Amino acid sequence: MTILGPILMAGIGIVPIYLSMQKTETQKIEVIDESFLFTYMSKDSVQKGLIPENDQVHFDYPPISIQDARAGFYETEYDGILYIPKVVLNGGQNGINLFYKKQLSNQVQEHIAGELQKMIFNLMLAQNKVDVNFIKDAKEKSTFSMITTRVDEKGKDKKTNTGLNIAIGLICAFLIYFFIFMYGVQVMRGVMEEKTNRIVEVILSSVKPFQLMMGKIIGVALVGLTQFLLWVVFTGALYTVASATLLKNVDIKQIQQKEQVIKVGADLNYNQMKQNPKQNEITQLWNDFKGINMLEILLCFMFYFLGGYLMYSALFAAVGSAVDSEADTQQFMMPITIPLVLSFVVAQTIIQNPESSMAFWFSVVPLTSPIVMMVRLPFGVPAWEMWLSMSMLVLGFLFTTWLAARIYRTGILMYGKKVTWKELGKWLFYKG
Amino acid sequence: MNILSAKNIVKRYAGHTALNDVTVEIPEQSIYGLLGPNGAGKTSLIRIINQITGPDSGELYFMGEHLTQKHVEQIGYLPEERGLYKKMGVGEQALYLAQLKGMGKQEAKKKLKEWFEKFEMSAWWNKKVEELSKGMQQKVQFIVTVLHEPRLLILDEPFSGFDPINANLIKNEILDLKKKGSTILFSTHNMGSVEELCDNIALIHKSKKILDGSVKDIRKQYKSNVFELEFTGNMMGFTNAMWTGAELLEHTTDGEYNKARVKLLGKNSSNDLLQAIIPVAQIQSFREVVPSMNDIFIKVVGDKNILGTQSNFTE
Numbered sequence: 001m002t003i004l005g006p007i008l009m010a011g012i013g014i015v016p017i018y019l020s021m022q023k024t025e026t027q028k029i030e031v032i033d034e035s036f037l038f039t040y041m042s043k044d045s046v047q048k049g050l051i052p053e054n055d056q057v058h059f060d061y062p063p064i065s066i067q068d069a070r071a072g073f074y075e076t077e078y079d080g081i082l083y084i085p086k087v088v089l090n091g092g093q094n095g096i097n098l099f100y101k102k103q104l105s106n107q108v109q110e111h112i113a114g115e116l117q118k119m120i121f122n123l124m125l126a127q128n129k130v131d132v133n134f135i136k137d138a139k140e141k142s143t144f145s146m147i148t149t150r151v152d153e154k155g156k157d158k159k160t161n162t163g164l165n166i167a168i169g170l171i172c173a174f175l176i177y178f179f180i181f182m183y184g185v186q187v188m189r190g191v192m193e194e195k196t197n198r199i200v201e202v203i204l205s206s207v208k209p210f211q212l213m214m215g216k217i218i219g220v221a222l223v224g225l226t227q228f229l230l231w232v233v234f235t236g237a238l239y240t241v242a243s244a245t246l247l248k249n250v251d252i253k254q255i256q257q258k259e260q261v262i263k264v265g266a267d268l269n270y271n272q273m274k275q276n277p278k279q280n281e282i283t284q285l286w287n288d289f290k291g292i293n294m295l296e297i298l299l300c301f302m303f304y305f306l307g308g309y310l311m312y313s314a315l316f317a318a319v320g321s322a323v324d325s326e327a328d329t330q331q332f333m334m335p336i337t338i339p340l341v342l343s344f345v346v347a348q349t350i351i352q353n354p355e356s357s358m359a360f361w362f363s364v365v366p367l368t369s370p371i372v373m374m375v376r377l378p379f380g381v382p383a384w385e386m387w388l389s390m391s392m393l394v395l396g397f398l399f400t401t402w403l404a405a406r407i408y409r410t411g412i413l414m415y416g417k418k419v420t421w422k423e424l425g426k427w428l429f430y431k432g
Numbered sequence: 433m434n435i436l437s438a439k440n441i442v443k444r445y446a447g448h449t450a451l452n453d454v455t456v457e458i459p460e461q462s463i464y465g466l467l468g469p470n471g472a473g474k475t476s477l478i479r480i481i482n483q484i485t486g487p488d489s490g491e492l493y494f495m496g497e498h499l500t501q502k503h504v505e506q507i508g509y510l511p512e513e514r515g516l517y518k519k520m521g522v523g524e525q526a527l528y529l530a531q532l533k534g535m536g537k538q539e540a541k542k543k544l545k546e547w548f549e550k551f552e553m554s555a556w557w558n559k560k561v562e563e564l565s566k567g568m569q570q571k572v573q574f575i576v577t578v579l580h581e582p583r584l585l586i587l588d589e590p591f592s593g594f595d596p597i598n599a600n601l602i603k604n605e606i607l608d609l610k611k612k613g614s615t616i617l618f619s620t621h622n623m624g625s626v627e628e629l630c631d632n633i634a635l636i637h638k639s640k641k642i643l644d645g646s647v648k649d650i651r652k653q654y655k656s657n658v659f660e661l662e663f664t665g666n667m668m669g670f671t672n673a674m675w676t677g678a679e680l681l682e683h684t685t686d687g688e689y690n691k692a693r694v695k696l697l698g699k700n701s702s703n704d705l706l707q708a709i710i711p712v713a714q715i716q717s718f719r720e721v722v723p724s725m726n727d728i729f730i731k732v733v734g735d736k737n738i739l740g741t742q743s744n745f746t747e
Contacts (some may be wrong), residue, residue, distance in 0.1 A: 194517075197516065197518060198514055198515030199514075199515045199516055201479075201509075201511040201513065201514070202510075202511060202514065202573075202576070203529075203532065204484045205482040205483075205484060205504065205507065206504055206532040409485075413479070413484070415513075426446045430445070
């Protein structure tokens with residue numbers, strides 16, 4: 001998984017781009033333009049086209065009727081016939097028909113429809129004597145993105161970007177959820193392995209049960225961190241290498257811009273799109289990003305990740321020690337997974353309203369705080385709530401570790417008995 | 433000096449008492465047998481000596497000092513239910529376990545190589561444990577237990593799982609270790625090996641120690657004045673001669689040749705018996721019947737409840 005993970009991750013990033021870049025053959029389309037709005041005759045009476053082409057579509061404008069074109073369709077090299085009827089404005093555009101032999105790609109169809117729509121739009125403006133430039137101008141000048149500003153206790157303004165905050169909060173919460181689960185179960189498996197293959201008794205003659213348990217938990221944490229770092233590095237490296245070799249001749253930014261353009265399709269001006277507004281938005285996002293205290297978030301992430309992991313993995317270790325086989329883990333896993341899953345579900349509600357009292361309680365109770373607090377953090381959390389939540393987490397960690405250690409030292413040496421909750425309770429009070 | 437003294441050890445679990453005021457004194461450089469039926473509390477005692485669990489009350493001394501965590505390096509433990517990490521390499525794992533007992537890596541490696549050669553298993557070094565047979569794994573475990581040359585070696589059913597050849601190999605190693613100064617505490621059901629190896633024993637039954645001492649003394653203590661005679665002569669004359677001094681337990685006759693077991697009565701000695709019989713029979717052999725440990729075990733534990741009390745723990 002250490003090696004396979006990054007390959008899969010990089011693959012997820014690269015394959016779609018690579019596939020979308022696979023050059024399809026240029027489709028040749030003959031245009032029968034009865035309206036003559038998309039064609040013009042020059043002096044030497046050769047028809048020329050006005051519909052923009054790209055590397056996927058090429059248009060020809062043969063001076064023949066649609067009947068002739070259709071009759072001879074299969075004798076020609078053309079992949080399609082684009083028929084434009086005489087009246088094409090004010091509803092007439094519904095008569096535009098694209099005939100083809102073999103299925104034309106979605107991109108080709110979208111390109112044709114999009115370009116025609118733009119041209120018809122401009123034609124209509126011209127027909128009604130509306131200034132194209134005015135529309136362009138008005139549209140440009142009326143777009144804006146609302147500024148949201150947080151006023152803190154000292155009356156200072158703080159620019160925020162709700163979308164960005166949500167994104168950061170959810171990503172952090174998901175990572176913590178994911179890692180607690182993954183490595184917690186790994187701890188449980190490790191404990192069970194030692195118990196079922198009976199090496200535990202030999203080891204316990206050298207070290208204390210508590211040392212063995214904490215060793216396992218810390219060991220898995222270090223494995224996890226190493227794996228995580230390797231993933232980040234490998235994925236990054238693979239992505240760079242693969243995109244450099246596979247997509248040698250393509251500038252990724254260009255692709256993305258093109259995709260944007262295709263999507264917007266019906267917009268006013270083709271050229272204008274390439275330039276400013278997008279650029280502004282990115283700089284704006286970057287500024288907002290800088291506005292967030294990333295160091296604080298990173299430190300809190302580390303704290304809640306470690307605290308949450310230590311707390312939960314102690315419980316997972318206790319479960320692993322109490323059972324003889326994986327099948328028996330179910331009944332004890334439940335109470336551990338429920339708060340974990342619950343906090344992840346609740347986090348998605350809390351993100352809509354990070355200052356509610358529900359948000360407060362869930363971010364203070366140790367079992368849910370690692371995930372819920374991460375969601376609230378980018379929106380700003382009062383210092384005293386942070387301290388309360390953090391101290392509660394430390395207390396929670398100490399308590400669960402104490403609890404787990406008591407169950408562990410008895411359970412790890414107990415074989416062939418189906419353990420009940422009542423039994424677990426008794427183990428807590430055994431001496432030494 | 434006693435290498436280990438466990439004094440008045442009590443250990444209770446919910447619902448039952450595993451050890452009830454058990455005192456055990458293990459002399460240095462001896463082999464000490466811990467006997468008892470299943471569920472008697474042997475493993476509980478062994479776990480307490482290994483500091484895997486603690487007693488509810490009672491005290492433990494190692495060479496006169498209070499037993500603490502620092503002594504684990506001087507103790508080697510081979511549990512009855514023993515296992516190894518299956519996916520890990522044999523050599524790597526043995527090194528790890530040796531280091532847990534406080535050995536340096538280089539030293540452990542050197543000694544391991546020696547032991548591996550001695551047991552003709554050098555080729556296994558890089559194999560995974562799961563590729564070895566059960567007997568092979570047992571050998572690895574034995575080596576790991578004794579590698580750090582513990583002063584006290586605790587072996588729980590050491591011979592189970594070994595074929596006779598390997599069992600003999602292990603037996604010789606145990607005797608060799610004793611010669612070199614180690615003390616061995618071992619728990620077993622195999623009374624034959626007790627007679628062969630042990631200097632002292634303790635017998636635990638239903639959480640209590642019911643018998644201890646040197647094997648010689650105990651066997652002496654449990655002999656019941658029974659003698660076995662082989663003689664030629666008249667059986668009738670023989671019984672008449674014994675008359676009041678002894679009781680005939682059993683006899684076999686093969687023509688002139690007789691074999692008889694008699695139990696002395698009252699204060700009569702073996703010499704009195706001989707004097708009475710010499711006139712009537714030609715004695716070929718005369719020996720006292722000393723009870724085997726097996727006999728003693730069965731006699732002491734009795735046939736009541738040999739399967740033992742129920743226990744949560746493996747014995």
